[in-house]
Amino acid sequence: MSLENKGEVKIRSLKRIFINIRTILKILIVISIATFIIIGIVVLFFSPTYSVSFNGEFIGYSKNKTKLQNRINEYMNNPGIANAAFVEIEELPEYKLCLLKNDVQANDDEIFEKVKSTGITYYTYYAILDNKEEKYYVATADEAQSVIDKLKEKKSNNKDDLGFIQKYETELKEFTDVETVVSKLYEKPPVQRNLYTAKISTAANYTSKKVDLGIDLIRPTSGIITSRFGSRGSGRHTGLDIAAAKGTTIKAAAGGTVTFSGERGTYGLTVIISHGNGVETYYAHCNRLVVKAGQTVSQGEKIAEMGSTGNSTGPHLHLEIRVNGVAQNPQNYLY
Numbered sequence: 172m173s174l175e176n177k178g179e180v181k182i183r184s185l186k187r188i189f190i191n192i193r194t195i196l197k198i199l200i201v202i203s204i205a206t207f208i209i210i211g212i213v214v215l216f217f218s219p220t221y222s223v224s225f226n227g228e229f230i231g232y233s234k235n236k237t238k239l240q241n242r243i244n245e246y247m248n249n250p251g252i253a254n255a256a257f258v259e260i261e262e263l264p265e266y267k268l269c270l271l272k273n274d275v276q277a278n279d280d281e282i283f284e285k286v287k288s289t290g291i292t293y294y295t296y297y298a299i300l301d302n303k304e305e306k307y308y309v310a311t312a313d314e315a316q317s318v319i320d321k322l323k324e325k326k327s328n329n330k331d332d333l334g335f336i337q338k339y340e341t342e343l344k345e346f347t348d349v350e351t352v353v354s355k356l357y358e359k360p361p362v363q364r365n366l367y368t369a370k371i372s373t374a375a376n377y378t379s380k381k382v383d384l385g386i387d388l389i390r391p392t393s394g395i396i397t398s399r400f401g402s403r404g405s406g407r408h409t410g411l412d413i414a415a416a417k418g419t420t421i422k423a424a425a426g427g428t429v430t431f432s433g434e435r436g437t438y439g440l441t442v443i444i445s446h447g448n449g450v451e452t453y454y455a456h457c458n459r460l461v462v463k464a465g466q467t468v469s470q471g472e473k474i475a476e477m478g479s480t481g482n483s484t485g486p487h488l489h490l491e492i493r494v495n496g497v498a499q500n501p502q503n504y505l506y
C-alpha cells in the first residue's frame with residue numbers, strides 16, 4: 172500500500188466514528204423528547220394523589236396530605252367547643268401516594284368529618300372541693316379562686332377545708348355560678364361563747380373595774396332596778412336586773428351582730444349581741460325574741476320583749492356587759 176492509501180483509510184474510519192456518534196446523539200434526543208412527551212401527558216391527565224384509609228377502611232382521596240393532616244391536628248388540639256380541652260383520636264388516617272386521573276375528586280372535607288366523628292372530646296373545668304369532696308363545678312380557674320376567696324373573706328367555718336382542682340373529663344358537668352356556690356358552701360363560723368358559760372359566776376370572769384368599751388351604750392329598757400351587779404351573797408350577780416311589765420320592749424344597747432338567740436339554761440330566752448373587740452351584751456329571761464343569730468342589729472333596734480323565762484321570779488331584764496367573757500358592772504356605763 173502506498174502512503175496515500177493509508178491516509179485515505181484513516182479519514183474514512185474517522186468519518187464512520189463521527190457518523191456513529193451522530194446516530195447515538197439522534198437516538199438520545201428522540202428518547203428525551205419521548206420522555207418529555209410522556210411526562211407531559213402524565214402531568215396533563217394524572218396527578219399525584221393520596222389515597223386515604225382510616226381504621227383499615229378506604230375513605231377517600233386527598234391532593235394535599237399535609238394540609239389535611241394539619242387540619243386534623245389543629246382540631247385535636249383546639250376543638251373550638253366551650254370548655255373542650257382536646258380531642259383524642261385513637262388512630263390517625265393513613266396516606267398512600269398514587270397517580271390518578273386528574274378528574275378524580277379529592278374529598279378532604281368528608282375525610283376530616285369522618286375522622287372528627289370518631290374523636291373523643293375531653294373537657295376541662297374546675298371542681299370546688301370541701302374536705303376533698305367535689306361539691307360544685309365552675310368553668311374557669313378564676314371563678315374557682317373567686318369562690319374560695321369569698322368564703323375566706325366571709326370567714327366561713329369550712330374555709331380551711333376548701334380547695335379546687337382542674338378536671339379533664341369526657342363529659343361536661345353542670346356549672347354553678349360563683350354566688351350560688353358561695354352561698355351553698357358558706358358555713359356560719361362558730362360563736363365563741365362556750366369558753367365562759369361553764370364558769371359563769373367565778374371571780375375570774377367578773378370584775379367591778381371600769382374598762383373602756385370603745386362604744387357608747389344606751390338603756391335597753393326602762394324599769395326599776397331590782398338587783399345590782401355583784402349583789403347576792405353566794406353566787407355573785409353578773410348583771411343588772413331591770414323590772415317592768417311582761418312584754419316591755421328590749422332594745423339593743425349598741426349596734427352589733429346577734430351571736431345567740433334562744434333558750435339558754437337558767438338565763439331563759441336570751442339574746443347575745445357581739446359589738447366587736449370582745450364586747451358583748453346579754454339580755455336574759457325574755458318572753459319573746461325577735462332577732463336571730465347571725466343578724467346585724469343597730470343601736471336601739473327592738474330585739475326582744477321582757478319576760479320571766481329561766482331562773483326568774485318575775486318579769487325583768489337581766490342585762491350583762493361582758494368584755495372577753497368577763498362580766499362588767501353595767502352601772503359603770505348605764506343607769
Ligand SMILES: [Zn+2]
Pocket residue numbers: 398408410411412488489490
Ligand atoms: Zn339578774
